[in-house]
Amino acid sequence: MSYTNPPTVPRKSATFDDYTLSEIRRAATTGIYDIRGGGAKRRLPHFDDLLFLGASMSRYPLEGYRERCDTDVVLGNRFAQKPLHLKIPITIAGMSFGSLSAHAKEALGRGATAAGTSTTTGDGGMSTEERGQSQTLVYQYLPSRYGMNPADLLKADAIEIVVGQGAKPGGGGMLMGQKITDRVAAMRMLPKGIDQRSACRHPDWTGPDDLEIKILELREITDWQTPIYIKVGGARPYYDVALAVKAGADVVVVDGMQGGTAATQEVFIENVGMPTLACIRPAVQALQDLGMHRKVQLIVSGGIRNGADVAKALALGADAVSIGTAALVALGDNDPAYESDYNALGTTAGAYDDWHEGRDPAGITTQDPELMKRLDPVLAGRRLANYLKVMTLEAQTIARACGKSHVHNLEPEDLCALTVEAAAMARVPLAGTNWIPGQNF
Amino acid sequence: MPTIDLAESGLRSLNKQLHDVGEGSNETHWDIINPRGAHAVAVGVNAAIAITIHGSTGYYCAGMNREARIVVQGSVGPGAAENMMSGSVTVMGDASQYAGATGQGGLLVIQGNASSRCGISMKGIDIVVRGNIGHMAAFMGQAGHLVVCGDAGDALGDSVYEAKLFVRGSVKSLGADCIEKPLRAEHLAVLEKLLGQAGITDVKPSEFKRYGSARKLYNFSVDHADAYG
Numbered sequence: 001m002s003y004t005n006p007p008t009v010p011r012k013s014a015t016f017d018d019y020t021l022s023e024i025r026r027a028a029t030t031g032i033y034d035i036r037g038g039g040a041k042r043r044l045p046h047f048d049d050l051l052f053l054g055a056s057m058s059r060y061p062l063e064g065y066r067e068r069c070d071t072d073v074v075l076g077n078r079f080a081q082k083p084l085h086l087k088i089p090i091t092i093a094g095m096s097f098g099s100l101s102a103h104a105k106e107a108l109g110r111g112a113t114a115a116g117t118s119t120t121t122g123d124g125g126m127s128t129e130e131r132g133q134s135q136t137l138v139y140q141y142l143p144s145r146y147g148m149n150p151a152d153l154l155k156a157d158a159i160e161i162v163v164g165q166g167a168k169p170g171g172g173g174m175l176m177g178q179k180i181t182d183r184v185a186a187m188r189m190l191p192k193g194i195d196q197r198s199a200c201r202h203p204d205w206t207g208p209d210d211l212e213i214k215i216l217e218l219r220e221i222t223d224w225q226t227p228i229y230i231k232v233g234g235a236r237p238y239y240d241v242a243l244a245v246k247a248g249a250d251v252v253v254v255d256g257m258q259g260g261t262a263a264t265q266e267v268f269i270e271n272v273g274m275p276t277l278a279c280i281r282p283a284v285q286a287l288q289d290l291g292m293h294r295k296v297q298l299i300v301s302g303g304i305r306n307g308a309d310v311a312k313a314l315a316l317g318a319d320a321v322s323i324g325t326a327a328l329v330a331l332g333d334n335d336p337a338y339e340s341d342y343n344a345l346g347t348t349a350g351a352y353d354d355w356h357e358g359r360d361p362a363g364i365t366t367q368d369p370e371l372m373k374r375l376d377p378v379l380a381g382r383r384l385a386n387y388l389k390v391m392t393l394e395a396q397t398i399a400r401a402c403g404k405s406h407v408h409n410l411e412p413e414d415l416c417a418l419t420v421e422a423a424a425m426a427r428v429p430l431a432g433t434n435w436i437p438g439q440n441f
Numbered sequence: 442m443p444t445i446d447l448a449e450s451g452l453r454s455l456n457k458q459l460h461d462v463g464e465g466s467n468e469t470h471w472d473i474i475n476p477r478g479a480h481a482v483a484v485g486v487n488a489a490i491a492i493t494i495h496g497s498t499g500y501y502c503a504g505m506n507r508e509a510r511i512v513v514q515g516s517v518g519p520g521a522a523e524n525m526m527s528g529s530v531t532v533m534g535d536a537s538q539y540a541g542a543t544g545q546g547g548l549l550v551i552q553g554n555a556s557s558r559c560g561i562s563m564k565g566i567d568i569v570v571r572g573n574i575g576h577m578a579a580f581m582g583q584a585g586h587l588v589v590c591g592d593a594g595d596a597l598g599d600s601v602y603e604a605k606l607f608v609r610g611s612v613k614s615l616g617a618d619c620i621e622k623p624l625r626a627e628h629l630a631v632l633e634k635l636l637g638q639a640g641i642t643d644v645k646p647s648e649f650k651r652y653g654s655a656r657k658l659y660n661f662s663v664d665h666a667d668a669y670g
């Protein structure tokens with residue numbers, strides 16, 4: 001019998017996979033790190049790794065459509081005289097005018113208002129479209145202070161001091177020259193067409209002791225009316241939240257590493273910060289240790305996609321969640337309807353993340369007047385409102401199945417984890433066991 | 442001419458009264474006594490009134506000022522006149538860090554010295570310092586003028602955009618992308634005006650040097666990667 005050497009199939013390296021190789025070639029060609037929008041794309045322990053147990057013999061469920069299951073949330077009643085009272089525990093995260101088109105900002109305001117929730121400005125100031133269409137608008141106070149002025153501060157329903165973002169804890173921002181039109185430049189007081197860097201630290205305070213005094217100043221300027229949030233990227237949530245409480249926050253926003261960004265270095269997005277799932281329990285623990293849980297509200301963001309994610313975040317102790325990327329998708333971002341346009345940009349619907357380049361076929365992350373026209377703010381706003389309604393109904397469905405008359409009554413005991421990692425991070429038992437890694441050994 | 446004793450009335454009452462000054466009010470001159478280093482004194486004022494603070498203050502004195510003319514008969518802590526929009530703030534003593542930070546308009550005059558990061562992220566404010574300033578002044582300064590009659594510390598104008606910097610004395614070092622530029626007639630006129638507004642008469646515009654952006658970091662380029670660090 002003749003014997004031929006059987007060939008092996010070509011085998012690619014798991015370490016040097018196609019993406020890694022393409023990135024090495026890209027770096028070697030350009031000499032510049034890769035910048036993109038969006039959040040971490042790698043697989044991370046997430047809400048998908050948790051399950052609700054549902055009611056059974058020991059607890060009884062509420063009737064699906066008939067029995068009450070409330071969803072409202074009060075934010076900022078620690079010190080502020082005018083706390084926010086939102087109908088749903090899902091808010092729209094801060095996304096800058098500049099990174100987003102005026103139409104997109106308007107659509108976010110319309111959708112949030114129709115759904116009874118708040119929307120948030122961003123690095124670049126308050127646009128008239130956004131204030132006009134947003135019943136409840138949170139005004140970001142950022143290191144760059146682009147567009148920051150006391151008139152707008154006094155028009156805000158809440159103030160969010162941005163210390164960091166989940167996509168880039170410790171990093172500043174950038175808006176590339178292509179997106180700096182006359183209007184964006186004027187709002188930021190910079191020349192047109194140049195890259196605009198946003199500082200990573202605030203210009204006039206460092207550390208929590210200073211921040212406490214900064215908050216005093218903001219409270220005095222707003223006559224103690226307006227709630228003050230502090231937003232941190234998911235880095236050291238236990239200490240960050242404790243220090244935010246100490247500094248005098250009414251509300252703390254914790255943004256995990258899946259959280260989106262308009263433009264950041266890929267290496268930063270994928271390698272700095274903690275997954276959202278790992279941030280929630282330490283944050284809640286800090287509030288509980290200080291006797292402040294439910295007194296200082298916790299908003300969690302970073303990769304929230306549906307009502308199940310909302311319910312899980314609330315069950316772990318959050319008071320509300322915030323969405324960025326999902327809201328943009330609801331408006332039309334990465335829609336397959338634009339597939340040929342995405343192909344022309346060398347990408348495909350669902351993978352497009354060059355938001356900093358300003359050539360978004362969906363007209364959202366752009367300042368190009370022609371592309372902007374593609375987004376109808378009224379229609380897009382309605383889509384966002386629909387999506388927020390669905391998320392809320394989903395969270396209610398789960399809460400009722402767990403026997404809760406308010407989504408805030410969901411608790412860690414309603415959950416189990418599918419993986420050891422998720423069990424350890426969420427501090428709930430691994431499914432089918434009573435084992436919480438790191439807790440009861 | 443209301444006089445408010447901060448030690449007695451408390452901060453909240455002081456700022457509330459200042460915020461409540463209506464247009465056309467007859468209370469056009471306010472005296473604040475016993476500030477005793479308090480923070481956030483006379484912040485968020487939005488009225489064309491004159492305020493004299495008799496003593497030294499803590500952080501963020503006159504923060505976000507609009508229209509008011511505020512004089513501090515003492516020294517100020519960090520962040521004086523931060524994000525000022527219009528009006529003027531005059532400090533007779535020294536100023537701590539970040540004086541005039543992110544200011545968009547108006548005039549800040551410091552008769553003494555200013556510490557580090559004076560005029561950080563300035564966006565249109567004019568700042569005149571009679572004495573010296575510390576390091577990292579006008580970091581990322583976007584617009585406006587910083588006039589220093591004395592010396593400047595390290596890294597003056599680091600990553601400066603279009604703010605114009607004038608220093609009469611020595612500059613310990615220039616920050617990234619900041620260079621000396623020619624002092625032209627229009628700059629002499631600006632100096633003349635600002636020195637005049639600050640009431641500084643013994644210093645000549647021609648004695649200053651001008652510094653500003655080399656504009657090399659304006660668009661990301663691999664050839665300047667070192668400067669991005």
Ligand SMILES: Cc1cc2nc3c(=O)[nH]c(=O)nc-3n(C[C@H](O)[C@H](O)[C@H](O)COP(=O)(O)O)c2cc1C
Nearest residue numbers: 093094095096122123259260262302303323324325
């Ligand atoms: C296009 C875009 C622009 C953003 N701009 C800002 C900003 O100006 N300030 C800020 O604090 N966060 C900004 N973020 C982050 C969001 O506020 C939020 O933290 C994040 O999107 C939440 O994660 P998610 O996108 O997974 O929902 C931005 C996010 C996106 C997608």
